[in-house]
Amino acid sequence: MADSPTTSRILRVGRANSDLRPVTLERGAVPYAEGSCVVSFGRTRVLCAASVESGVPGWKKGSGEGWVTAEYAMLPRATRTRVSRERSQVGGRTQEIQRLIGRSVRAMLDGFAFGEFTVKVDCDVLQADGGTRTAAITGACVAVEDAFAWMVATGRLPVSPVRRRVAAISVGIIDGEPRLDLDYEEDVRAGVDMNVVMSSEGRFVEVQGTGENGTFAREELNALLDLAVHGIGTLDGMQQQVLAQPLPMPV
Amino acid sequence: MADSPTTSRILRVGRANSDLRPVTLERGAVPYAEGSCVVSFGRTRVLCAASVESGVPGWKKGSGEGWVTAEYAMLPRATRTRVSRERSQVGGRTQEIQRLIGRSVRAMLDGFAFGEFTVKVDCDVLQADGGTRTAAITGACVAVEDAFAWMVATGRLPVSPVRRRVAAISVGIIDGEPRLDLDYEEDVRAGVDMNVVMSSEGRFVEVQGTGENGTFAREELNALLDLAVHGIGTLDGMQQQVLAQPLPMPV
Amino acid sequence: MADSPTTSRILRVGRANSDLRPVTLERGAVPYAEGSCVVSFGRTRVLCAASVESGVPGWKKGSGEGWVTAEYAMLPRATRTRVSRERSQVGGRTQEIQRLIGRSVRAMLDGFAFGEFTVKVDCDVLQADGGTRTAAITGACVAVEDAFAWMVATGRLPVSPVRRRVAAISVGIIDGEPRLDLDYEEDVRAGVDMNVVMSSEGRFVEVQGTGENGTFAREELNALLDLAVHGIGTLDGMQQQVLAQPLPMPV
């Protein structure tokens, strides 16, 4: 029930169209989890906890292969006005996002030949100011990489199946200008909105562009992709740095 | 419980990588609906029925504006092996698809200032052989255009709010080759899979590219977009033709 | 949102009280299904697809016996005004109808000693103008007979367990006159409404008479049964004819 922001709030104070918001990655932030990371993109803040569980979903049983999957949720007061919990049916937006995160972290591997284990990464949004799905993917990558490293460190696997990192960012067009890493107010104003997931090898994992309030031309698509490539490069460097530190072990 | 197809089945017999499958649009196929179209892309066949209802969802009540939305489902035996009905919870895939169809048909308008009516387009897959969501969007466009035309013809609206058509196609990379309009077996084999929705003005409405079994480079993305632009051009021509016939009226 | 029909619409133009509406049976209409039939009774049109699945419901496991069952649903715009999908709870009417169809097709057999297979027949109403449950039973019979014939043709069974056909029709009393095969408007006006299912041996499988808007005397019951026996005789002849053609095989 916060009072509505004054319309004079100036967007992107001191931030160029091609700048990310301040990004932090707190690796190992969930002491009980096999891998974890609290990620922030500006005021957006997501807790990512990867759990290693014996067994796989029914359709994989007996295959000798593992699985990697994700769940996504928001705390009710992660947002400016309270949003109800999804306690009787999981909404379409939530399902869409958690399927996207799942596909993205599965792209870190080239197959699931690591035995019948499931790595499930829970992405819980503590604070939401736009870009929760891209922040979640970026943090989930760190959590998943560490969960597999924990399996190696504890003798469950001889070697980690992780082959690459993934990171993600949103881009959009506002008043005709392409911008990187939209916050909530920018997201609402954007006519075109795209989420891009890329690997540490510089290839695309997902490209999801939507023009509900306006269609977009091929050149605009290209300009948005340029911005995204730039932003994801920065995120990938941060992941690389934080993962170069020694592995935090769960308590 | 069909016997599994022989592995020697040769893909795309007599169809170039840039060819669509045979496409048909049966406008007015649902006699009770205000607008309708049964669309086929090869063996994929989707019944699209647009209904005009008084009233709008709760969050639009009192706004004086209308709404356009979509539902998607498959008949249980639309597929080679039976798939259960979604009778207790709507699955993530279904929600993702019906949200995509909804956004696509809303892009036909530049706003909802046509009074508190809801146009709901039901896309029920009669037969599924890949590309059900793109066929659904292409058929839904015809149904929605006719539902608004019916509102004009019956005096409910002075003029139709429809500003453009939309159509959609899938593209993917199989064994390194970009291909247009994948059928089910191609879809399963594709490393990269993209759904593209465009307007009759030649602009993008949605671009959704996914590389779960393999990432993709910028050039591959470009090649896929080229193919999609080409295929959607053909679909748009067919929509234009069929819509040039006199409006079928519901019984 | 169709305009309401004018009250001057004359019921049963050119159809005697003891006439069926035009009936068609399109055998093999669902290419992927092991048995199928699209049936129409006038403007009522139902797609019946029988699927053969390995395994049986939990309470039959290990019995060595099979099972035959049915599901029923309507496309949302099968009706003059749109009806919501049953996506969170299956309604009472739907359950009643699909239980009736299941009992009716099970009466085609004298037991389930054909191994642990389930034949499930999906009856999806494409268009509804009264009599959907009786049309569904009549079409489901053809689909189920063919599903068992497919099991014989593909070597899964040595001989079909089907012993008889079943067919069904509605009868009712309108303005004191017994009538056969009510359409939607007649159904609404009928004081007494009965659904009758009979075997090809001329015996009753189900008799369900309801007098919510008026009770009925024994003589009226008898007159209705006479009409039903007459109508079902015709339907049975049509089933016999269509089933005498060679078995269509699923693609």
Add this chain to the structure above:
Amino acid sequence: MADSPTTSRILRVGRANSDLRPVTLERGAVPYAEGSCVVSFGRTRVLCAASVESGVPGWKKGSGEGWVTAEYAMLPRATRTRVSRERSQVGGRTQEIQRLIGRSVRAMLDGFAFGEFTVKVDCDVLQADGGTRTAAITGACVAVEDAFAWMVATGRLPVSPVRRRVAAISVGIIDGEPRLDLDYEEDVRAGVDMNVVMSSEGRFVEVQGTGENGTFAREELNALLDLAVHGIGTLDGMQQQVLAQPLPMPV
């Protein structure tokens, strides 16, 4: 987990095929309800409580008319082996039965012009030994008649809209012999099973005959109806007697 009954148990000891089981009607048995009756048919025992509530279902709002409806349930240990409560979805059998009871008690009236009140009759099976739905209808009739009498006695209605009583009985064919009022073991053994509801005017309200384990001929149908007419005559006399006593008032 009761031990299974010895197979030597002789059916219908001291009861002719045309005899009812001992029947009791305890009118006013639920002190808080506006009308109530605990009915037993042998060991089957059903508590029927009619509640008068202001208001009607949504589709009747503003019509000035009332509604009469029913709910049916079994206590988990009404049966020889415990049956789970229906706490997440109401099963098909339950829905079928409560819809039948609802239609039956609505046949006591010739319309709903008694103002926007709902009379809801809850039929809870305390003990189940076959015939629960027919006992429920017979008891519900008494409860509903008293609920309307209470509305008259308390000045809510000038006169009761009840025009007739209804009662119901089951009949079936066992080893070729038609029998009245089947208990649970007879019901399991019956090849044909029919439930008949009649009014106190001697007319039919519902006739539901099912031959899942065997079809039935027209003469058998007639013999079963003869038995039902006879049994319902007796039940109607008992209802008449018990309703001739002064109206019990709720505490």
Add this chain to the structure above:
Amino acid sequence: MADSPTTSRILRVGRANSDLRPVTLERGAVPYAEGSCVVSFGRTRVLCAASVESGVPGWKKGSGEGWVTAEYAMLPRATRTRVSRERSQVGGRTQEIQRLIGRSVRAMLDGFAFGEFTVKVDCDVLQADGGTRTAAITGACVAVEDAFAWMVATGRLPVSPVRRRVAAISVGIIDGEPRLDLDYEEDVRAGVDMNVVMSSEGRFVEVQGTGENGTFAREELNALLDLAVHGIGTLDGMQQQVLAQPLPMPV
């Protein structure tokens, strides 16, 4: 829809603050159940039926141990105004009560080393006038003791694992006075309300005191506990007496 009681109704006529309402325990009242008891505390009346089932919940499978659990529900018209059935989700109050009953009857045993059986006690409220959960516990104890005795009598167990009885009563403070065994109207008026469960050894099993309409001091807590100890002593004597009779066997 009973008329609201006159405000002049005088509470607790002829009953001292430390008096129980008239209590009855009808042991063996549910003929099919392995153990049962219909208990009344004044006008509150609860049917308790204990069922013995083979098998245990998933988390106990393979442990060689059994389990004892409870379900609780109210008939819709157990109350002065009708309460809806819990048919889609079990409410918080119901879950809280059935968990309390389960813990209470489990306290009758010192472990579950009686093999993989489940004793489930269903507590269905026939009439509700306050204190339904305490009456349910008191009756459930009798039903559970008899269910284990039946297992011994039928050779399923060599000896009963029951070590003690449990009984329960409510106490509360009304207008500053501690009172025993509140009826519905007292319960509504009480500022503090406590439910106490004790064993036949005079020790506490559960103490649940709530002061939603007013907090309470340590001395008040003590006075309430004194009253509860006194009332439970009486209930325990009644259980002892009724259980001293020969074991009723299910039909």
Add this chain to the structure above:
Amino acid sequence: MADSPTTSRILRVGRANSDLRPVTLERGAVPYAEGSCVVSFGRTRVLCAASVESGVPGWKKGSGEGWVTAEYAMLPRATRTRVSRERSQVGGRTQEIQRLIGRSVRAMLDGFAFGEFTVKVDCDVLQADGGTRTAAITGACVAVEDAFAWMVATGRLPVSPVRRRVAAISVGIIDGEPRLDLDYEEDVRAGVDMNVVMSSEGRFVEVQGTGENGTFAREELNALLDLAVHGIGTLDGMQQQVLAQPLPMPV
């Protein structure tokens, strides 16, 4: 999937039986919420966010009164092994806890005459090591007090209706010794376990003692209450201190 702790872990190192674990209260920790507090009791950590919403639940509409209520949930990896989200039905334990929190924070007021607003406090467990419900109540008190203060500060209320604080602690008996503030391992080992909620006036709000693994005597109850009174005194002092600081305003 953490390795199981070694059995040699010594409980309560350096903590007397009457000591609390280290407690922290981070007031204003959720920037968007009208009132908030992240509370820790040792490794247990709960985020409490109070939201002010216009309107009240249906049963309060038109009363002119407000309402205060609570929801409780755990992040899936708040625990040593992952616990599934409650996405289709809210479990009994969760409902019990959130009802307890709701009653506790309502005891801060003497009525709801502050207009038709709802204050809803969400208690989300970030990390769980025993005592989550008592930590949640202690933190929720701070959040609720601030939510009302925010209503005063922003002119929505002339004066806060808060009359007192509430705080809560768990106590239990382990190996015969009463202990204050049990962590998870102590909780598992405790034969008796009690949660006590008290007001800042030193009176009881809730007393919930349970002896599932062993009953308890009156003296033991008294010893546990003594410990709880002591511990809650300390918590109340901390609340008082942190609330003496200036009110943090939501962003």
